[in-house]
Amino acid sequence: MVAISFERGNEAFCAEHGLDAATPPTLGDALEQAHLALDKAALFFGHGSDSAWDEAVFLILSACALPLDSGDSVLEQPLSDDSWQTALRWLQGRIDDRQPLPYLTGRAWFAGLEFYCDKRALVPRSPLAEVIRNKYRPWWTDGAPTRLLDLCCGGGCIGIAAALYQPDLEVCIADIDGDALSLADENIARYELQDRVKSRQSDLMGALGDERFDIILCNPPYVDAADLASMPAEFQSEPPRGLGSGEDGLDMARRILRDAGQHLRSQGLLFLEVGNSWAALDDELAAVSLTWVEFSEGGHGVLLVRAPELPNIVKHLALAE
Incomplete structure (x- = not known):
């Protein structure tokens, strides 16, 4: 997996894109923030997802090491600091550097199967x-x-x-x-x-x-x-x-x-x-x-x-x- 590090501080990146530097209380809160940031960033979606919402789901569930077919019950799960920091790192790589998300997470899907990417x-x-x-x-x-x-x-x-x-x-x-x-x-x-x-x-x-x-x-x-x-x-x-x-x-x-x-x-x-x-x-x-x-x-x-x-x-x- 490609290692992405912040070229500018968490706080500056978060402030610019409407994200909380502090860890959101639940996975659902993190998902909403990621969706809004991705939606506002004028990105191209064509590397495994076709919308900001789908990409936000992929990103947050991957940061939490959860399967992509997880049900709504995960939305109320508490979010760990490590998961949020991973999500922020991927969001910066996605928004600032325009990296395809599978390159950031290191995984992609084809024909319903997961592959290293x-x-x-x-x-x-x-x-x-x-x-x-x-x-x-x-x-x-x-x-x-x-x-x-x-x-x-x-x-x-x-x-x-x-x-x-x-x-x-x-x-x-x-x-x-x-x-x-x-x-x-x-x-x-x-x-x-x-x-x-x-x-x-x-x-x-x-x-x-x-x-x-x-x-x-x-x-x-x-x-x-x-x-x-x-x-x-x-x-x-x-x-x-x-x-x-x-x-x-x-x-x-x-x-x-x-x-x-x-x-x-x-x-x-x-x-x-x-x-x-x-x-x-x-x-x-x-x-x-x-x-x-x-x-x-x-x-x-x-x-x-x-x-x-x-x-x-x-x-x-x-x-x-």
């Missing part, structure tokens, strides 16, 4: 969680998949979640970034999945040899140059190589589509997330019938490709020489 990798956020929970249906129909690749895995949450939702699945998680893989290895060990989830350092599929998979899940860098330049300050804390992917956001996606056919089994599926760059890819492949996944839980920009479709897609890609 720090600046070695992007904060987990992907609609692929819904694909995993639905066990790749309705597109996968040939029994249960046995081998899965989480490509551009970052901290490993996608591949690890896939393994936890399907106990017989063998998973490879791959990333070019050794620091991200060290975090992924910690998450693998957290869930004691070393026997079924293996990490591999690889520039996309370059180090995968002749391995083939039933399912490839990939959340690569896909932010285009314009969006990257205008991103909120919170994204500046994340590894830059995990975000941008060329002028139109598709440099990585094109390479993945080019090479995926060598690593999918004959009836395999590729789920490729390209976020807001989906429109550019849809235009580029206008001559091809594409399947864009629709999500009931929110999210967009995930392309589903069946292995037999890849040759025609590659034929129409604007691949660099």
